[in-house]
Amino acid sequence: MAESFRLSATEAQAKINGGSLTVEDYAKSLLSRIEQRDSAVHAWAYLDHDLVLQRARELDNIPREQRGPLHGIPIGIKDVILTKDMPTQYNSPLYENQAPKIDAGCVATLRHSGALIFGKTTTTEFAATTVGPPYNGIKTANPHDPTRTPGGSSSGSGAAVGDLQIPISLGTQTGGSTIRPGSFNGIYALKPTWNSISREGLKIYSLIFDTLGLYARSVDDLKLLLDVFKVVDDEPGEEFKVKGAKFALLKLPTPEWPELGSGTKDALKKGAELLRAHGAEVEEIELPEEFKTMPKCHTRVQAGDGRVSFLSDYLRAKDQLDPLLIQHVENTNKFTRKEQLQAFDALAAMRPKIDALADQYAAIIVPSVLDEAPVGQQSTGDAAYCAPWTAMHVPVVNIPGFKGGNGLPIGLSLLSGRYRDQHLLRVCGEVGKIFEAEGGWTR
Amino acid sequence: MAESFRLSATEAQAKINGGSLTVEDYAKSLLSRIEQRDSAVHAWAYLDHDLVLQRARELDNIPREQRGPLHGIPIGIKDVILTKDMPTQYNSPLYENQAPKIDAGCVATLRHSGALIFGKTTTTEFAATTVGPPYNGIKTANPHDPTRTPGGSSSGSGAAVGDLQIPISLGTQTGGSTIRPGSFNGIYALKPTWNSISREGLKIYSLIFDTLGLYARSVDDLKLLLDVFKVVDDEPGEEFKVKGAKFALLKLPTPEWPELGSGTKDALKKGAELLRAHGAEVEEIELPEEFKTMPKCHTRVQAGDGRVSFLSDYLRAKDQLDPLLIQHVENTNKFTRKEQLQAFDALAAMRPKIDALADQYAAIIVPSVLDEAPVGQQSTGDAAYCAPWTAMHVPVVNIPGFKGGNGLPIGLSLLSGRYRDQHLLRVCGEVGKIFEAEGGWTR
Incomplete structure (x- = not known):
């Protein structure tokens, strides 16, 4: 049990299904890993140990035949994604302690499938800046060298999976916010096809770019998630071999x-x-x-979309926004609509x-x-x-x-x-x- | 005061600014119109008279120099758009009495600009079906002939503005959900350029089609809204004349x-x-x-997007979804991704x-x-x-x-x-x- 934090989600699930690991013990192992490590990494924006253990016990009490495909799998949620039982704060003073009682579409699907929604991971402000989080505390660090960045904007999700604090986490990507932390933290990162997984309940930066991202330490774990989200190809699956490809x-x-x-x-x-x-x-x-x-086209569309997306936050408290977001709303670069x-x-x-x-x-x-x-x-x-x-x-x-x-x-x-x-x-x-x-x- | 429900928003605002009408009296006039008429029209999914009057008094107490561009303008909000002080129920039994404490981006902007967020207007289920709302009560009717439909999916927003119950309301459009009720109810309806106003906090059907819609009984009122949402053209405004156009x-x-x-x-x-x-x-x-x-392309993209958007609701309670939404998730039409x-x-x-x-x-x-x-x-x-x-x-x-x-x-x-x-x-x-x-x- 003590070392079960090292397992991939698929490995842990095999043990849970086989009866040699409870969700509660698995969660305890992860919590103890986090306790030991997070003073160096700071990957979590919100984590309620008691809530985690309560949910874990609830999952353990579900009769075997009623268990979902992600039964007991702990998942870290980037703090720009709504969770009904935890705050969503976007690493912005504007949203401090805000806790809307609603799950994002993806979180609802994961929860329904038996996942253990574990906690909220740090993000750059609104997943839109390149300033390492959080704005108001010790910054999230790279688990492999705490003097370095874990990347962003999915900083905490990347670092936590890289540091064996959680097997799976959710990120988002508008530019490189999922793939970059994937590389920096030495983990698998999947940015799926745009809009192949619901983006309902994710903070919007650019409608046409924003994509939910998935982190894990094995491809099998990513496959588990794609299946739960019903992301299917037209072509049937065929075995792939590197030889001859x-x-x-x-x-x-x-x-x-x-x-x-x-x-x-x-x-x-x-x-x-x-x-x-x-x-x-x-x-x-x-x-x-x-x-x-x-690249130029990406920059222009992102700027035009940011102009719209951050207007309400700008009106509410311009002085509490990152300069980049102010630039977007004020269209400092004078990009035309054309x-x-x-x-x-x-x-x-x-x-x-x-x-x-x-x-x-x-x-x-x-x-x-x-x-x-x-x-x-x-x-x-x-x-x-x-x-x-x-x-x-x-x-x-x-x-x-x-x-x-x-x-x-x-x-x-x-x-x-x-x-x-x-x-x-x-x-x-x-x-x-x-x-x-x-x-x-x-x- | 008694007849101020007949005013357009711009007319009412002139009176409020001129001191001849208070926001509270204006709200009372609308509430009394609603009381008199809504047993025939049924445009509201949620309306709290006390909350409306409390907010109206708060607005009246704002010093003149701190008032926003929409000061005191009552606005009805389609019930697929999140409001932090009212439930958002999507006309779905799955969301009955759900009240996440968060404003959609557009509502936050309106509220910040001094609008009186009045109540929630009826919608077809998730703004995605053509079944008149609500599913569980007397259906929203056309104010000009209660034996007829007010259109949809923005049924209540269209009917309420058409019936002088509110000067302005918000709708959404994925197919014809804003323009159709506009025509049926004899009012102005604007579907602005896609993504020119934030769609954050609106239930998603199709990312690439969904658009916030605006209702009013005058073009001046629509102009007021466009300005608040900072929707600007590249070209400067020039006077337009029909003659010679x-x-x-x-x-x-x-x-x-x-x-x-x-x-x-x-x-x-x-x-x-x-x-x-x-x-x-x-x-x-x-x-x-x-x-x-x-039309064919619209249908296919919408179906593909609906497959993703309603997955979490489908997993939660397929038996409580409209057959159309089940068809989308199950891809009954067998549309390929290609x-x-x-x-x-x-x-x-x-x-x-x-x-x-x-x-x-x-x-x-x-x-x-x-x-x-x-x-x-x-x-x-x-x-x-x-x-x-x-x-x-x-x-x-x-x-x-x-x-x-x-x-x-x-x-x-x-x-x-x-x-x-x-x-x-x-x-x-x-x-x-x-x-x-x-x-x-x-x-």
Whole structure:
């Protein structure tokens, strides 16, 4: 029991179903891990030990035949997602101690499926800034090196899963808020196809980009979640083998994208070598010219959407908002609506083309981040390599396994066409085994 | 005071600012109108007289120099929009008496601007069905003929404004849920550009279609709201004159669209004649071939989105959901994800083309509805003529003024390109004067 915090959700569930672990004991193990570790990591915005244990006991009392597919699985919820029994505070003084009695759609689905909604994890302000949380206390730190950022905006969700404090957590992504912490914390992160999981009850930044994100330490755990959320592909599932598969390694050009650090450059090289060594073909491809405006288009649409999304908070208390959000509402960059629409429409036109490109390969490999997690917890890092795929609506998985110059984790992203999430997970299941075993980084 | 319920919001505000009307007296007049009329109309899902009067007195006590732009303006809120001091029940037994303590973004903005958040208006279930509300009581009726439907899904919002029970109300539109009740109840209805007003805290049906809608009995009132929500065009406002302006009258082809009834046919004819008589050019145009799939694409995307949006409610209590919502979640129509994406992308490609078409005219005139409000309150009518423009994201205004074969109101829709909402309101201000004066229907 004592060490059950180390288990993946799937492993823990097997023990719970087999009768060798109770939900309460599992929860106690996690709570004790948190107690031991969270003074260094600070991943939680709200955690009520008594509530957790009460819910755990309730779950243990459910007769076996009435148990849901996530029975007893503890899940951390990013604090921009509504939970009916816990506050949702968005890391904003405007929402301190606010506790609306309503579950987000995704939380309701998880709860109905038997999950143990554990607590709220830290987030940058409204999941919209790159200022490490919280604004009013000791900042969330990278579990693998507390002098560094865990990334953001899903800072606490990434750090808690990376630190074995919770097996699964929810994040969100508008730019790179799920994938970046995935890489920095050495865990699996899935940004599913846009709107394939309900976003009801998630704070809005950009309607057309915001996507619920999922964290775990195994692909099996992510698969468990996708199934509960009924994210299904058109094509039936077929076994995937790396041997004989064809991958693309996509080069993203400067100056549209920032120069990669040596950590990610080495990871890309090594990742390709490993796949080739295991019998796959890895084709290096350049991003076609017509897609080069992706980052610029993402920025413009996000700014135009932020202008709308933060208006009510701005009216209420401008002085308590991050300058970036004020800039959005006041449209400091003087983006016109015409520019915003051009960007919106240009991204829309790119989506089916990226699908078609992705369909030629088992998956496309792209960087997750520039490099290892930077030193300091004030800035959560750069989303440049994630934002385009958020805009494309395609599913993306960060696979951990590599390490940077300072021994910290680095992941690579694999992506597929839209609504091929299950296919992508099957690919990542096999690729992940290789990267984790031979990439050079271990937890 | 006694008759102040007849005032538009702008007229009432002038009296309040001038000191000849208090917010409390205005509220009392509306409450007494409601008391007198609502046993016939049943527009309210929740209304707390004491709360209304308490808030009204609080507003009266605000010093003049601290008053907001909507000071004292009573607004009815469709019961799919969260309000922190009232229940939000979605006309679903699943949410009976549910009262999350949180305001939707739009409600927070209205409240901050001094509006009197009055009560919750009836809606079809989750604003997603065409079954007249409520499910568990006497159904909302058309104020101009209680044997008929007020339309839906914004049934109560449309009926209450049409019946002089409230000057302004909020609706939503995914297909035709704002414009259709606008026409049936003989009022102005504005579906602004998609995502130009925050949709935070509105029940989700389709992310890419759902739009907050606004009801009033004057264009000035709609303008007041657009300004509070900071919906601005790129181009500065210029005075609009009907004389010399050029309109398009858009013919929508069968069988893609259902045959129009004589009420709307006559209104289109008369509307064009009136505009011409006032010196405008009205060009009859056909919908280009490439847009004919709009209705089909709308249906497919909506079904795919409904599959996601209602999953958590379905898991919780399938037996308490409308069959349409069950069909969505179970994907009874067997739409593939590929079909959904093709429709999603096709609509995206049409948007800039519709903008370009609209930019050639002061506005494009289209039907709002098939005909007068149908008899019966069980079905809220057909959204066929509204849904395409929801999918196009363009602003649309229903202008009342015409009447059908049974003397009931019929409106016409005017639309512009995206983010030309203020332009469209200026046009509708002038066109509305003509239609209201000479169209043949008066309240």
